[in-house]
Amino acid sequence: MTNKYLAPLILAVDVGTTSIKAGVVSTDGRIGALRQHPTPYRLAQPPAFEVDMDALAAATLQVLQECSADEDAASIVAVAVTAQGDGAWPLDRMQRPAGPALIWRDGRSNEVLRRWRSEGRLAAVAQMTGTYPTSAHQTTQMAWLKAHLPERLAHVRYLGFAEDWIGCVLTGRVGVSIANFEHTYGHAHPPHHDFAHSAAQVLQLLDLEWMQPLLLEPTSPLQPRGTLLPDVAHRIGVKAGLPVYVGPFDVLAAALGAGAVLPTQASSIWGTAAIHQRWVTSFAPSEIGYLVSHPQQPGRWLRFVATGAGMVNLDYWRRLLYPEVETGVRWTALESALEQLPPGADGLIYLPYLSAADERSEEAPGVLGAGFLGVQERHRRTHYLRAVYEGLAIQAARIFRRLNPMDVPLREVCVAGGGAQSDLLTQLLAHAAGLRTVRPRCTEASLLGAAGVAFTALGYATDLNALMQTLNPPQTLCTPNAAATARYRAQATVIDGLLRALTEAQQARSENADDELA
Structure with a gap:
């Protein structure tokens, strides 16, 4: 089979929350033979989410086999694994x-x-x-x-973690990234x-x-976890003994893969969850979100905020409001209709806490739950869905304002993940955050990031950041409108007050319940 992409190739897999994706990544950042399988669950009844680890391993090997079958296996020099954190x-x-x-x-x-x-x-x-x-x-x-x-x-x-389990399946060695x-x-x-x-x-x-x-x-993701076991190599159709690189996990891999490597750049990864993040040079333990180290640069950390305000919200409300629209189709026509509505969705505000246990950006105790505020008889389903899009963008903007004082001011946000394919969501993020948003050439940022780490570890590049800028260059740029930004900032202030009031009410209810029990 003739290789359609620039050799050498990395066979990369991303074991995500909704799906397992794999592809072969070339040194020019192209992803070939992209394949995808649903992530198998043993139990998915909120708040419980459990995975049968053997079933997950089998699905991962299957998607890797499908990728390698469509490419010249002789050009694959390593396997790279990233996964949900x-x-x-x-x-x-x-x-x-x-x-x-x-x-x-x-x-x-x-x-x-x-x-x-x-x-x-x-x-x-x-x-x-x-x-x-x-x-x-x-x-x-x-x-x-x-x-x-x-x-x-x-x-x-x-x-260990998800990526470590897959690394163990591939190499027979336990470890943690x-x-x-x-x-x-x-x-x-x-x-x-x-x-x-x-x-x-x-x-x-x-x-x-x-x-x-x-x-x-x-161990560092720049060190191989081990080499590919012969029986596993035979099953997925590649050479035995290939080095296997495990990690970094999907959020960090996506930041790199989105090309957001400069201090002035942030990134939003719109997947099952929505992750908003930037690089910092201070440890700052009191700040919101997670802190993880750069794979190659000491003293550089990724500060990221994981939220439930991601595609779970859009998928849920799309199915509920538009059941007649075929699942999986592009939403271009529908989004065009939503774009005709002015900012503010005619007074509707959406709080995007649909999966309350997944929401990790608010410092409010207990379960908030999603909800619409300002509902009037004149509102139609276009208003509701527009409000959901705006709710996600405003939530991201609220987080970036928390992250912006760190180090140097932000200038742009690179978007990736499934939601990055939405022109409407990308533009609304620019308006809500008051920052230009950049959609890179490839939205499969986690696969690119994991492959970039492997390429660097193998010596095909010396500077990981510089490599990632070339692997995934910008393709689409959205700029903010000052009037829309002011409107969304005012709405964010209202949301801040609503959340404070909800928290106080919840605390008061809890105290009353305790008094009644006493």
């Missing part, structure tokens, strides 16, 4: 699944999180990790399992001596010392 992925002593994995969307640990917050533990952990624990974190989920399903922990010997580990268990920099030391302190703060033997020493 957080969650609890347990293995036994035989390196087999010790039960189902709890993914980041599993919100059953909310009760643990509320208790830790009231006890002041979250802020103490953030001093070590730069990240406040969430219900998505491995620590909160393991504490919940210990309290409610202790039998699941009986055979756990190793604890730095980025997921450090925002959970601490960074190895002064005043901490090493990862084990920082992890021990975090676990002590959370009364989870029993977890220490389950943790592995993290």
Whole structure:
């Protein structure tokens, strides 16, 4: 078979929350043979989200096989793995699944999180990790399992993340990549001596010392996890012994893959969740969101805010409001109709907290829930859907205003993920944030980022940032309109007040309930 892309090639896979994607990435940033399978779930009944790890591995190998079958396998020089972050992925002593994995969307640990917050533990952990624990974190989920399903922990010997499980399937070696580990268990920099030391302190703060033997020493994604096992290589149709690079996890990989590598650039990754992020040069443990290290540059961190205000909202309301529209088609015609409505959706405001346990950008206790405000009889379904689009864009803008004071002012936002294919959402983000938005040539940013790390590790590039700028150049630019920006900023101020009022009401209701019980 003739290779259609510039050799050498990286066979890259992104094990996401909604789907598993794989493709072959060339040195000029083209992705060939892109294939996709739904992510298989054992249980998906909110707030519970569990994955059968063997089923996930089988689906991943299948999509890798489909990719390699469509390309010249001899040109593939490595396999690169990225995957969804957080969650609890347990293995036994035989390196087999010790039960189902709890993914980041599993919100059953909310009760643990509320208790830790009231006890002041979250802020103490953030001093070590730069990240406040969430219900998505491995620590909160393991504490919940210990309290409610202790039998699941009986055979756990190793604890990793989604990318580590796939890396183990491909190489037969257990391990954990730095980025997921450090925002959970601490960074190895002064005043901490090493990862084990920082992890021990975090676990002590959370009364989870029993977890220490389950943790592995993290490694850089620039180091190969191992080589491709012969039987796995035969199954997916590539050479045995190829190096396998595991990590960074999808959020960090997407920031790189979107080409947002400069201090003035932010990135928005519109997937099942919506991730808004920028690079910083200060540790700043009290800031909103997660903090993970740059794979190659010491003293450079990615500060990202993970939210539930992503494609879950659009998919839900599209199905509900427009059931007659075929699933999976391009929404160009519908978005054109929405564009005809003026900013503000004729007074409708949408709070995008549809999956409340997934929302990690608001410092409000409890479950908010999504909702429309300002509903009038004159509103039609176009108004409702327009309000949903605006709600997502305004939520992103509120986050970027929190991130903007850091280091240097932001000038632009690079967009990627499924939502980046929407012209309307991309333009609304520019208006709401008051920043130009850039859609790069390829929106499969996680695949590109993982492949870029592998190319750099193999010596095809020396500077990862410079490589990513060339792999995914800008294609479309949207600029903000001053009047629209002012309108959306005013709406964001209203939302800020609404959330404060909702939080106060929720706290008062909780206190009243406690008084009644007493």
